Amino acid sequence: GESVGLHLPTLSVQEGDNSIINCAYSNSASDYFIWYKQESGKGPQFIIDIRSNMDKRQGQRVTVLLNKTVKHLSLQIAATQPGDSAVYFCAETGLLANNDMRFGAGTRLTVKP
Amino acid sequence: DAGITQSPRHKVTETGTPVTLRCHQTENHRYMYWYRQDPGHGLRLIHYSYGVKDTDKGEVSDGYSVSRSKTEDFLLTLESATSSQTSVYFCAISVRGMNTEAFFGQGTRLTVV
Secondary structure (H helix, E strand, O other), rough: OOOEEEOOEEEEOOOOOOOOEEEEEOOOOOOEEEEEEEOOOOOOOEEEEOOOOOOEOOOOOOEEEEEOOOOEEEEEEEOOOHHEEEEEEEEEOOOOEEEEEEOOEEEEEEEOO | OOOOOEEOOOEEOOOOOOOOEEEEOOOOOOEEEEEEOOOOOEEEEEEEEEOOEEEEOOOOOOEEEEEEOOOEOOOOOEEOOOOOOOEEEEEEEEEEOOOOOOOOOOOOOEEOO
16 A cells, blocks of 8 residues: 655764655655654654655755655755754655645664764 | 643553543644554554544544543543553644644553553
């Protein structure tokens, strides 16, 4: 069935490097995507979102890229810091099911000092 | 944490007993959600509410019921807890539905023995 998933379950980077977390989706009806960050013992926290009429959106140190042709989403974190260590989830939803946001399984990012 | 309080934060209960989890918000947001989080599955929607007394089922609603008698409170009830309902439960709120930014509570860790 259609699902949201992640290419890598874990990612380890050096402090100061850039991180790229990838996500594949297969529901062509999805038109809204969000990246959430979840630190240990806490609930998910919104990072950045993007709608399907865009292919790139930038925030503070984060950039989300959307490639609708291959149904791929990525989160780029610039100058990764120890505080960025967390599990990152991509999530998708669509106009017809705007209250059924589907989350991927998550990628654990570890930042090494 | 965006004015969301979940209670209790931890609970251990026996199979077959009823359990109620509470989500309380101080943001006056219209939409409230209950998710469960399990390893390898990310977050999955159980039930959601789009107003007082207005609720609907999510992806994994079997075995759960909800009630919303006030804007600020959304209750999740396990009528007869089973071991498969051992999980971490998250409440979330949003202003205009899940195709906008959502805010999550700290989570409730429920263990059914």
